[in-house]
Amino acid sequence: MYSTILLVIATVVFIPSEAYHRVPLHRIHKEPREVNDFQRELKQYRDGFRMYTMLKKTGREMLKNSLDTEYYGKITLGTPPQEFNVVFDTGSSNLWVPSVQCESAACRNHRQYDHDQSRTYQEDGRRIYMKYGTGSIVGEMSTDVLRVGI
Incomplete structure (x- = not known):
C-alpha cells in the first residue's frame, strides 16, 4: 500500500515537572466488527x-x-495546535501523522494534519520512503512543534 504521508520531525515540548514525563492513556472499546x-x-x-x-x-x-480494548495518547502538532489521538508504537522510533495531502483511504479515515494552518511549520524538502512488513509510506520531511500527553 503506497500513500503520501507527511513526515513531521517535531520539536518535542515538555514542561519538566518531574523526572519522568507521563502521558495519559485513554481506552477505546472495540466494536464487535472490529474485534472480528x-x-x-x-x-x-x-x-x-x-x-x-x-x-x-x-x-x-x-x-x-x-x-477488546486499545490504548491511545493525545498529541498536538503545529501552532495553533492540531490535536490527534495516536497509538504509541513501541516497536518503532517513528510517529506518523496523516497529512491533508494524503489521498489514500488509510489517511481519509483519520484526522489529518494541515501544515498550511500552522505558523511553526517548516518545509525540509527531502523525500522519504519507508517500507514496513504490512505496507510503506512515501512523503516529505518537515518540522513542526509537537506536544505529547496534553
Missing part, C-alpha cells in the same frame, strides 16, 4: 509466526486479547 477483523488478522499472523518459530527454533509468546 482483529481476530482474523491475528490468525494470519499466528500462522505465519508458527512457521517462523519452526524455522528459527525460537520461543513462543502468546498474544492475549485484553477486553
Whole structure:
C-alpha cells in the first residue's frame, strides 16, 4: 500500500515537572466488527509466526486479547495546535501523522494534519520512503512543534 504521508520531525515540548514525563492513556472499546477483523488478522499472523518459530527454533509468546480494548495518547502538532489521538508504537522510533495531502483511504479515515494552518511549520524538502512488513509510506520531511500527553 503506497500513500503520501507527511513526515513531521517535531520539536518535542515538555514542561519538566518531574523526572519522568507521563502521558495519559485513554481506552477505546472495540466494536464487535472490529474485534472480528482483529481476530482474523491475528490468525494470519499466528500462522505465519508458527512457521517462523519452526524455522528459527525460537520461543513462543502468546498474544492475549485484553477486553477488546486499545490504548491511545493525545498529541498536538503545529501552532495553533492540531490535536490527534495516536497509538504509541513501541516497536518503532517513528510517529506518523496523516497529512491533508494524503489521498489514500488509510489517511481519509483519520484526522489529518494541515501544515498550511500552522505558523511553526517548516518545509525540509527531502523525500522519504519507508517500507514496513504490512505496507510503506512515501512523503516529505518537515518540522513542526509537537506536544505529547496534553
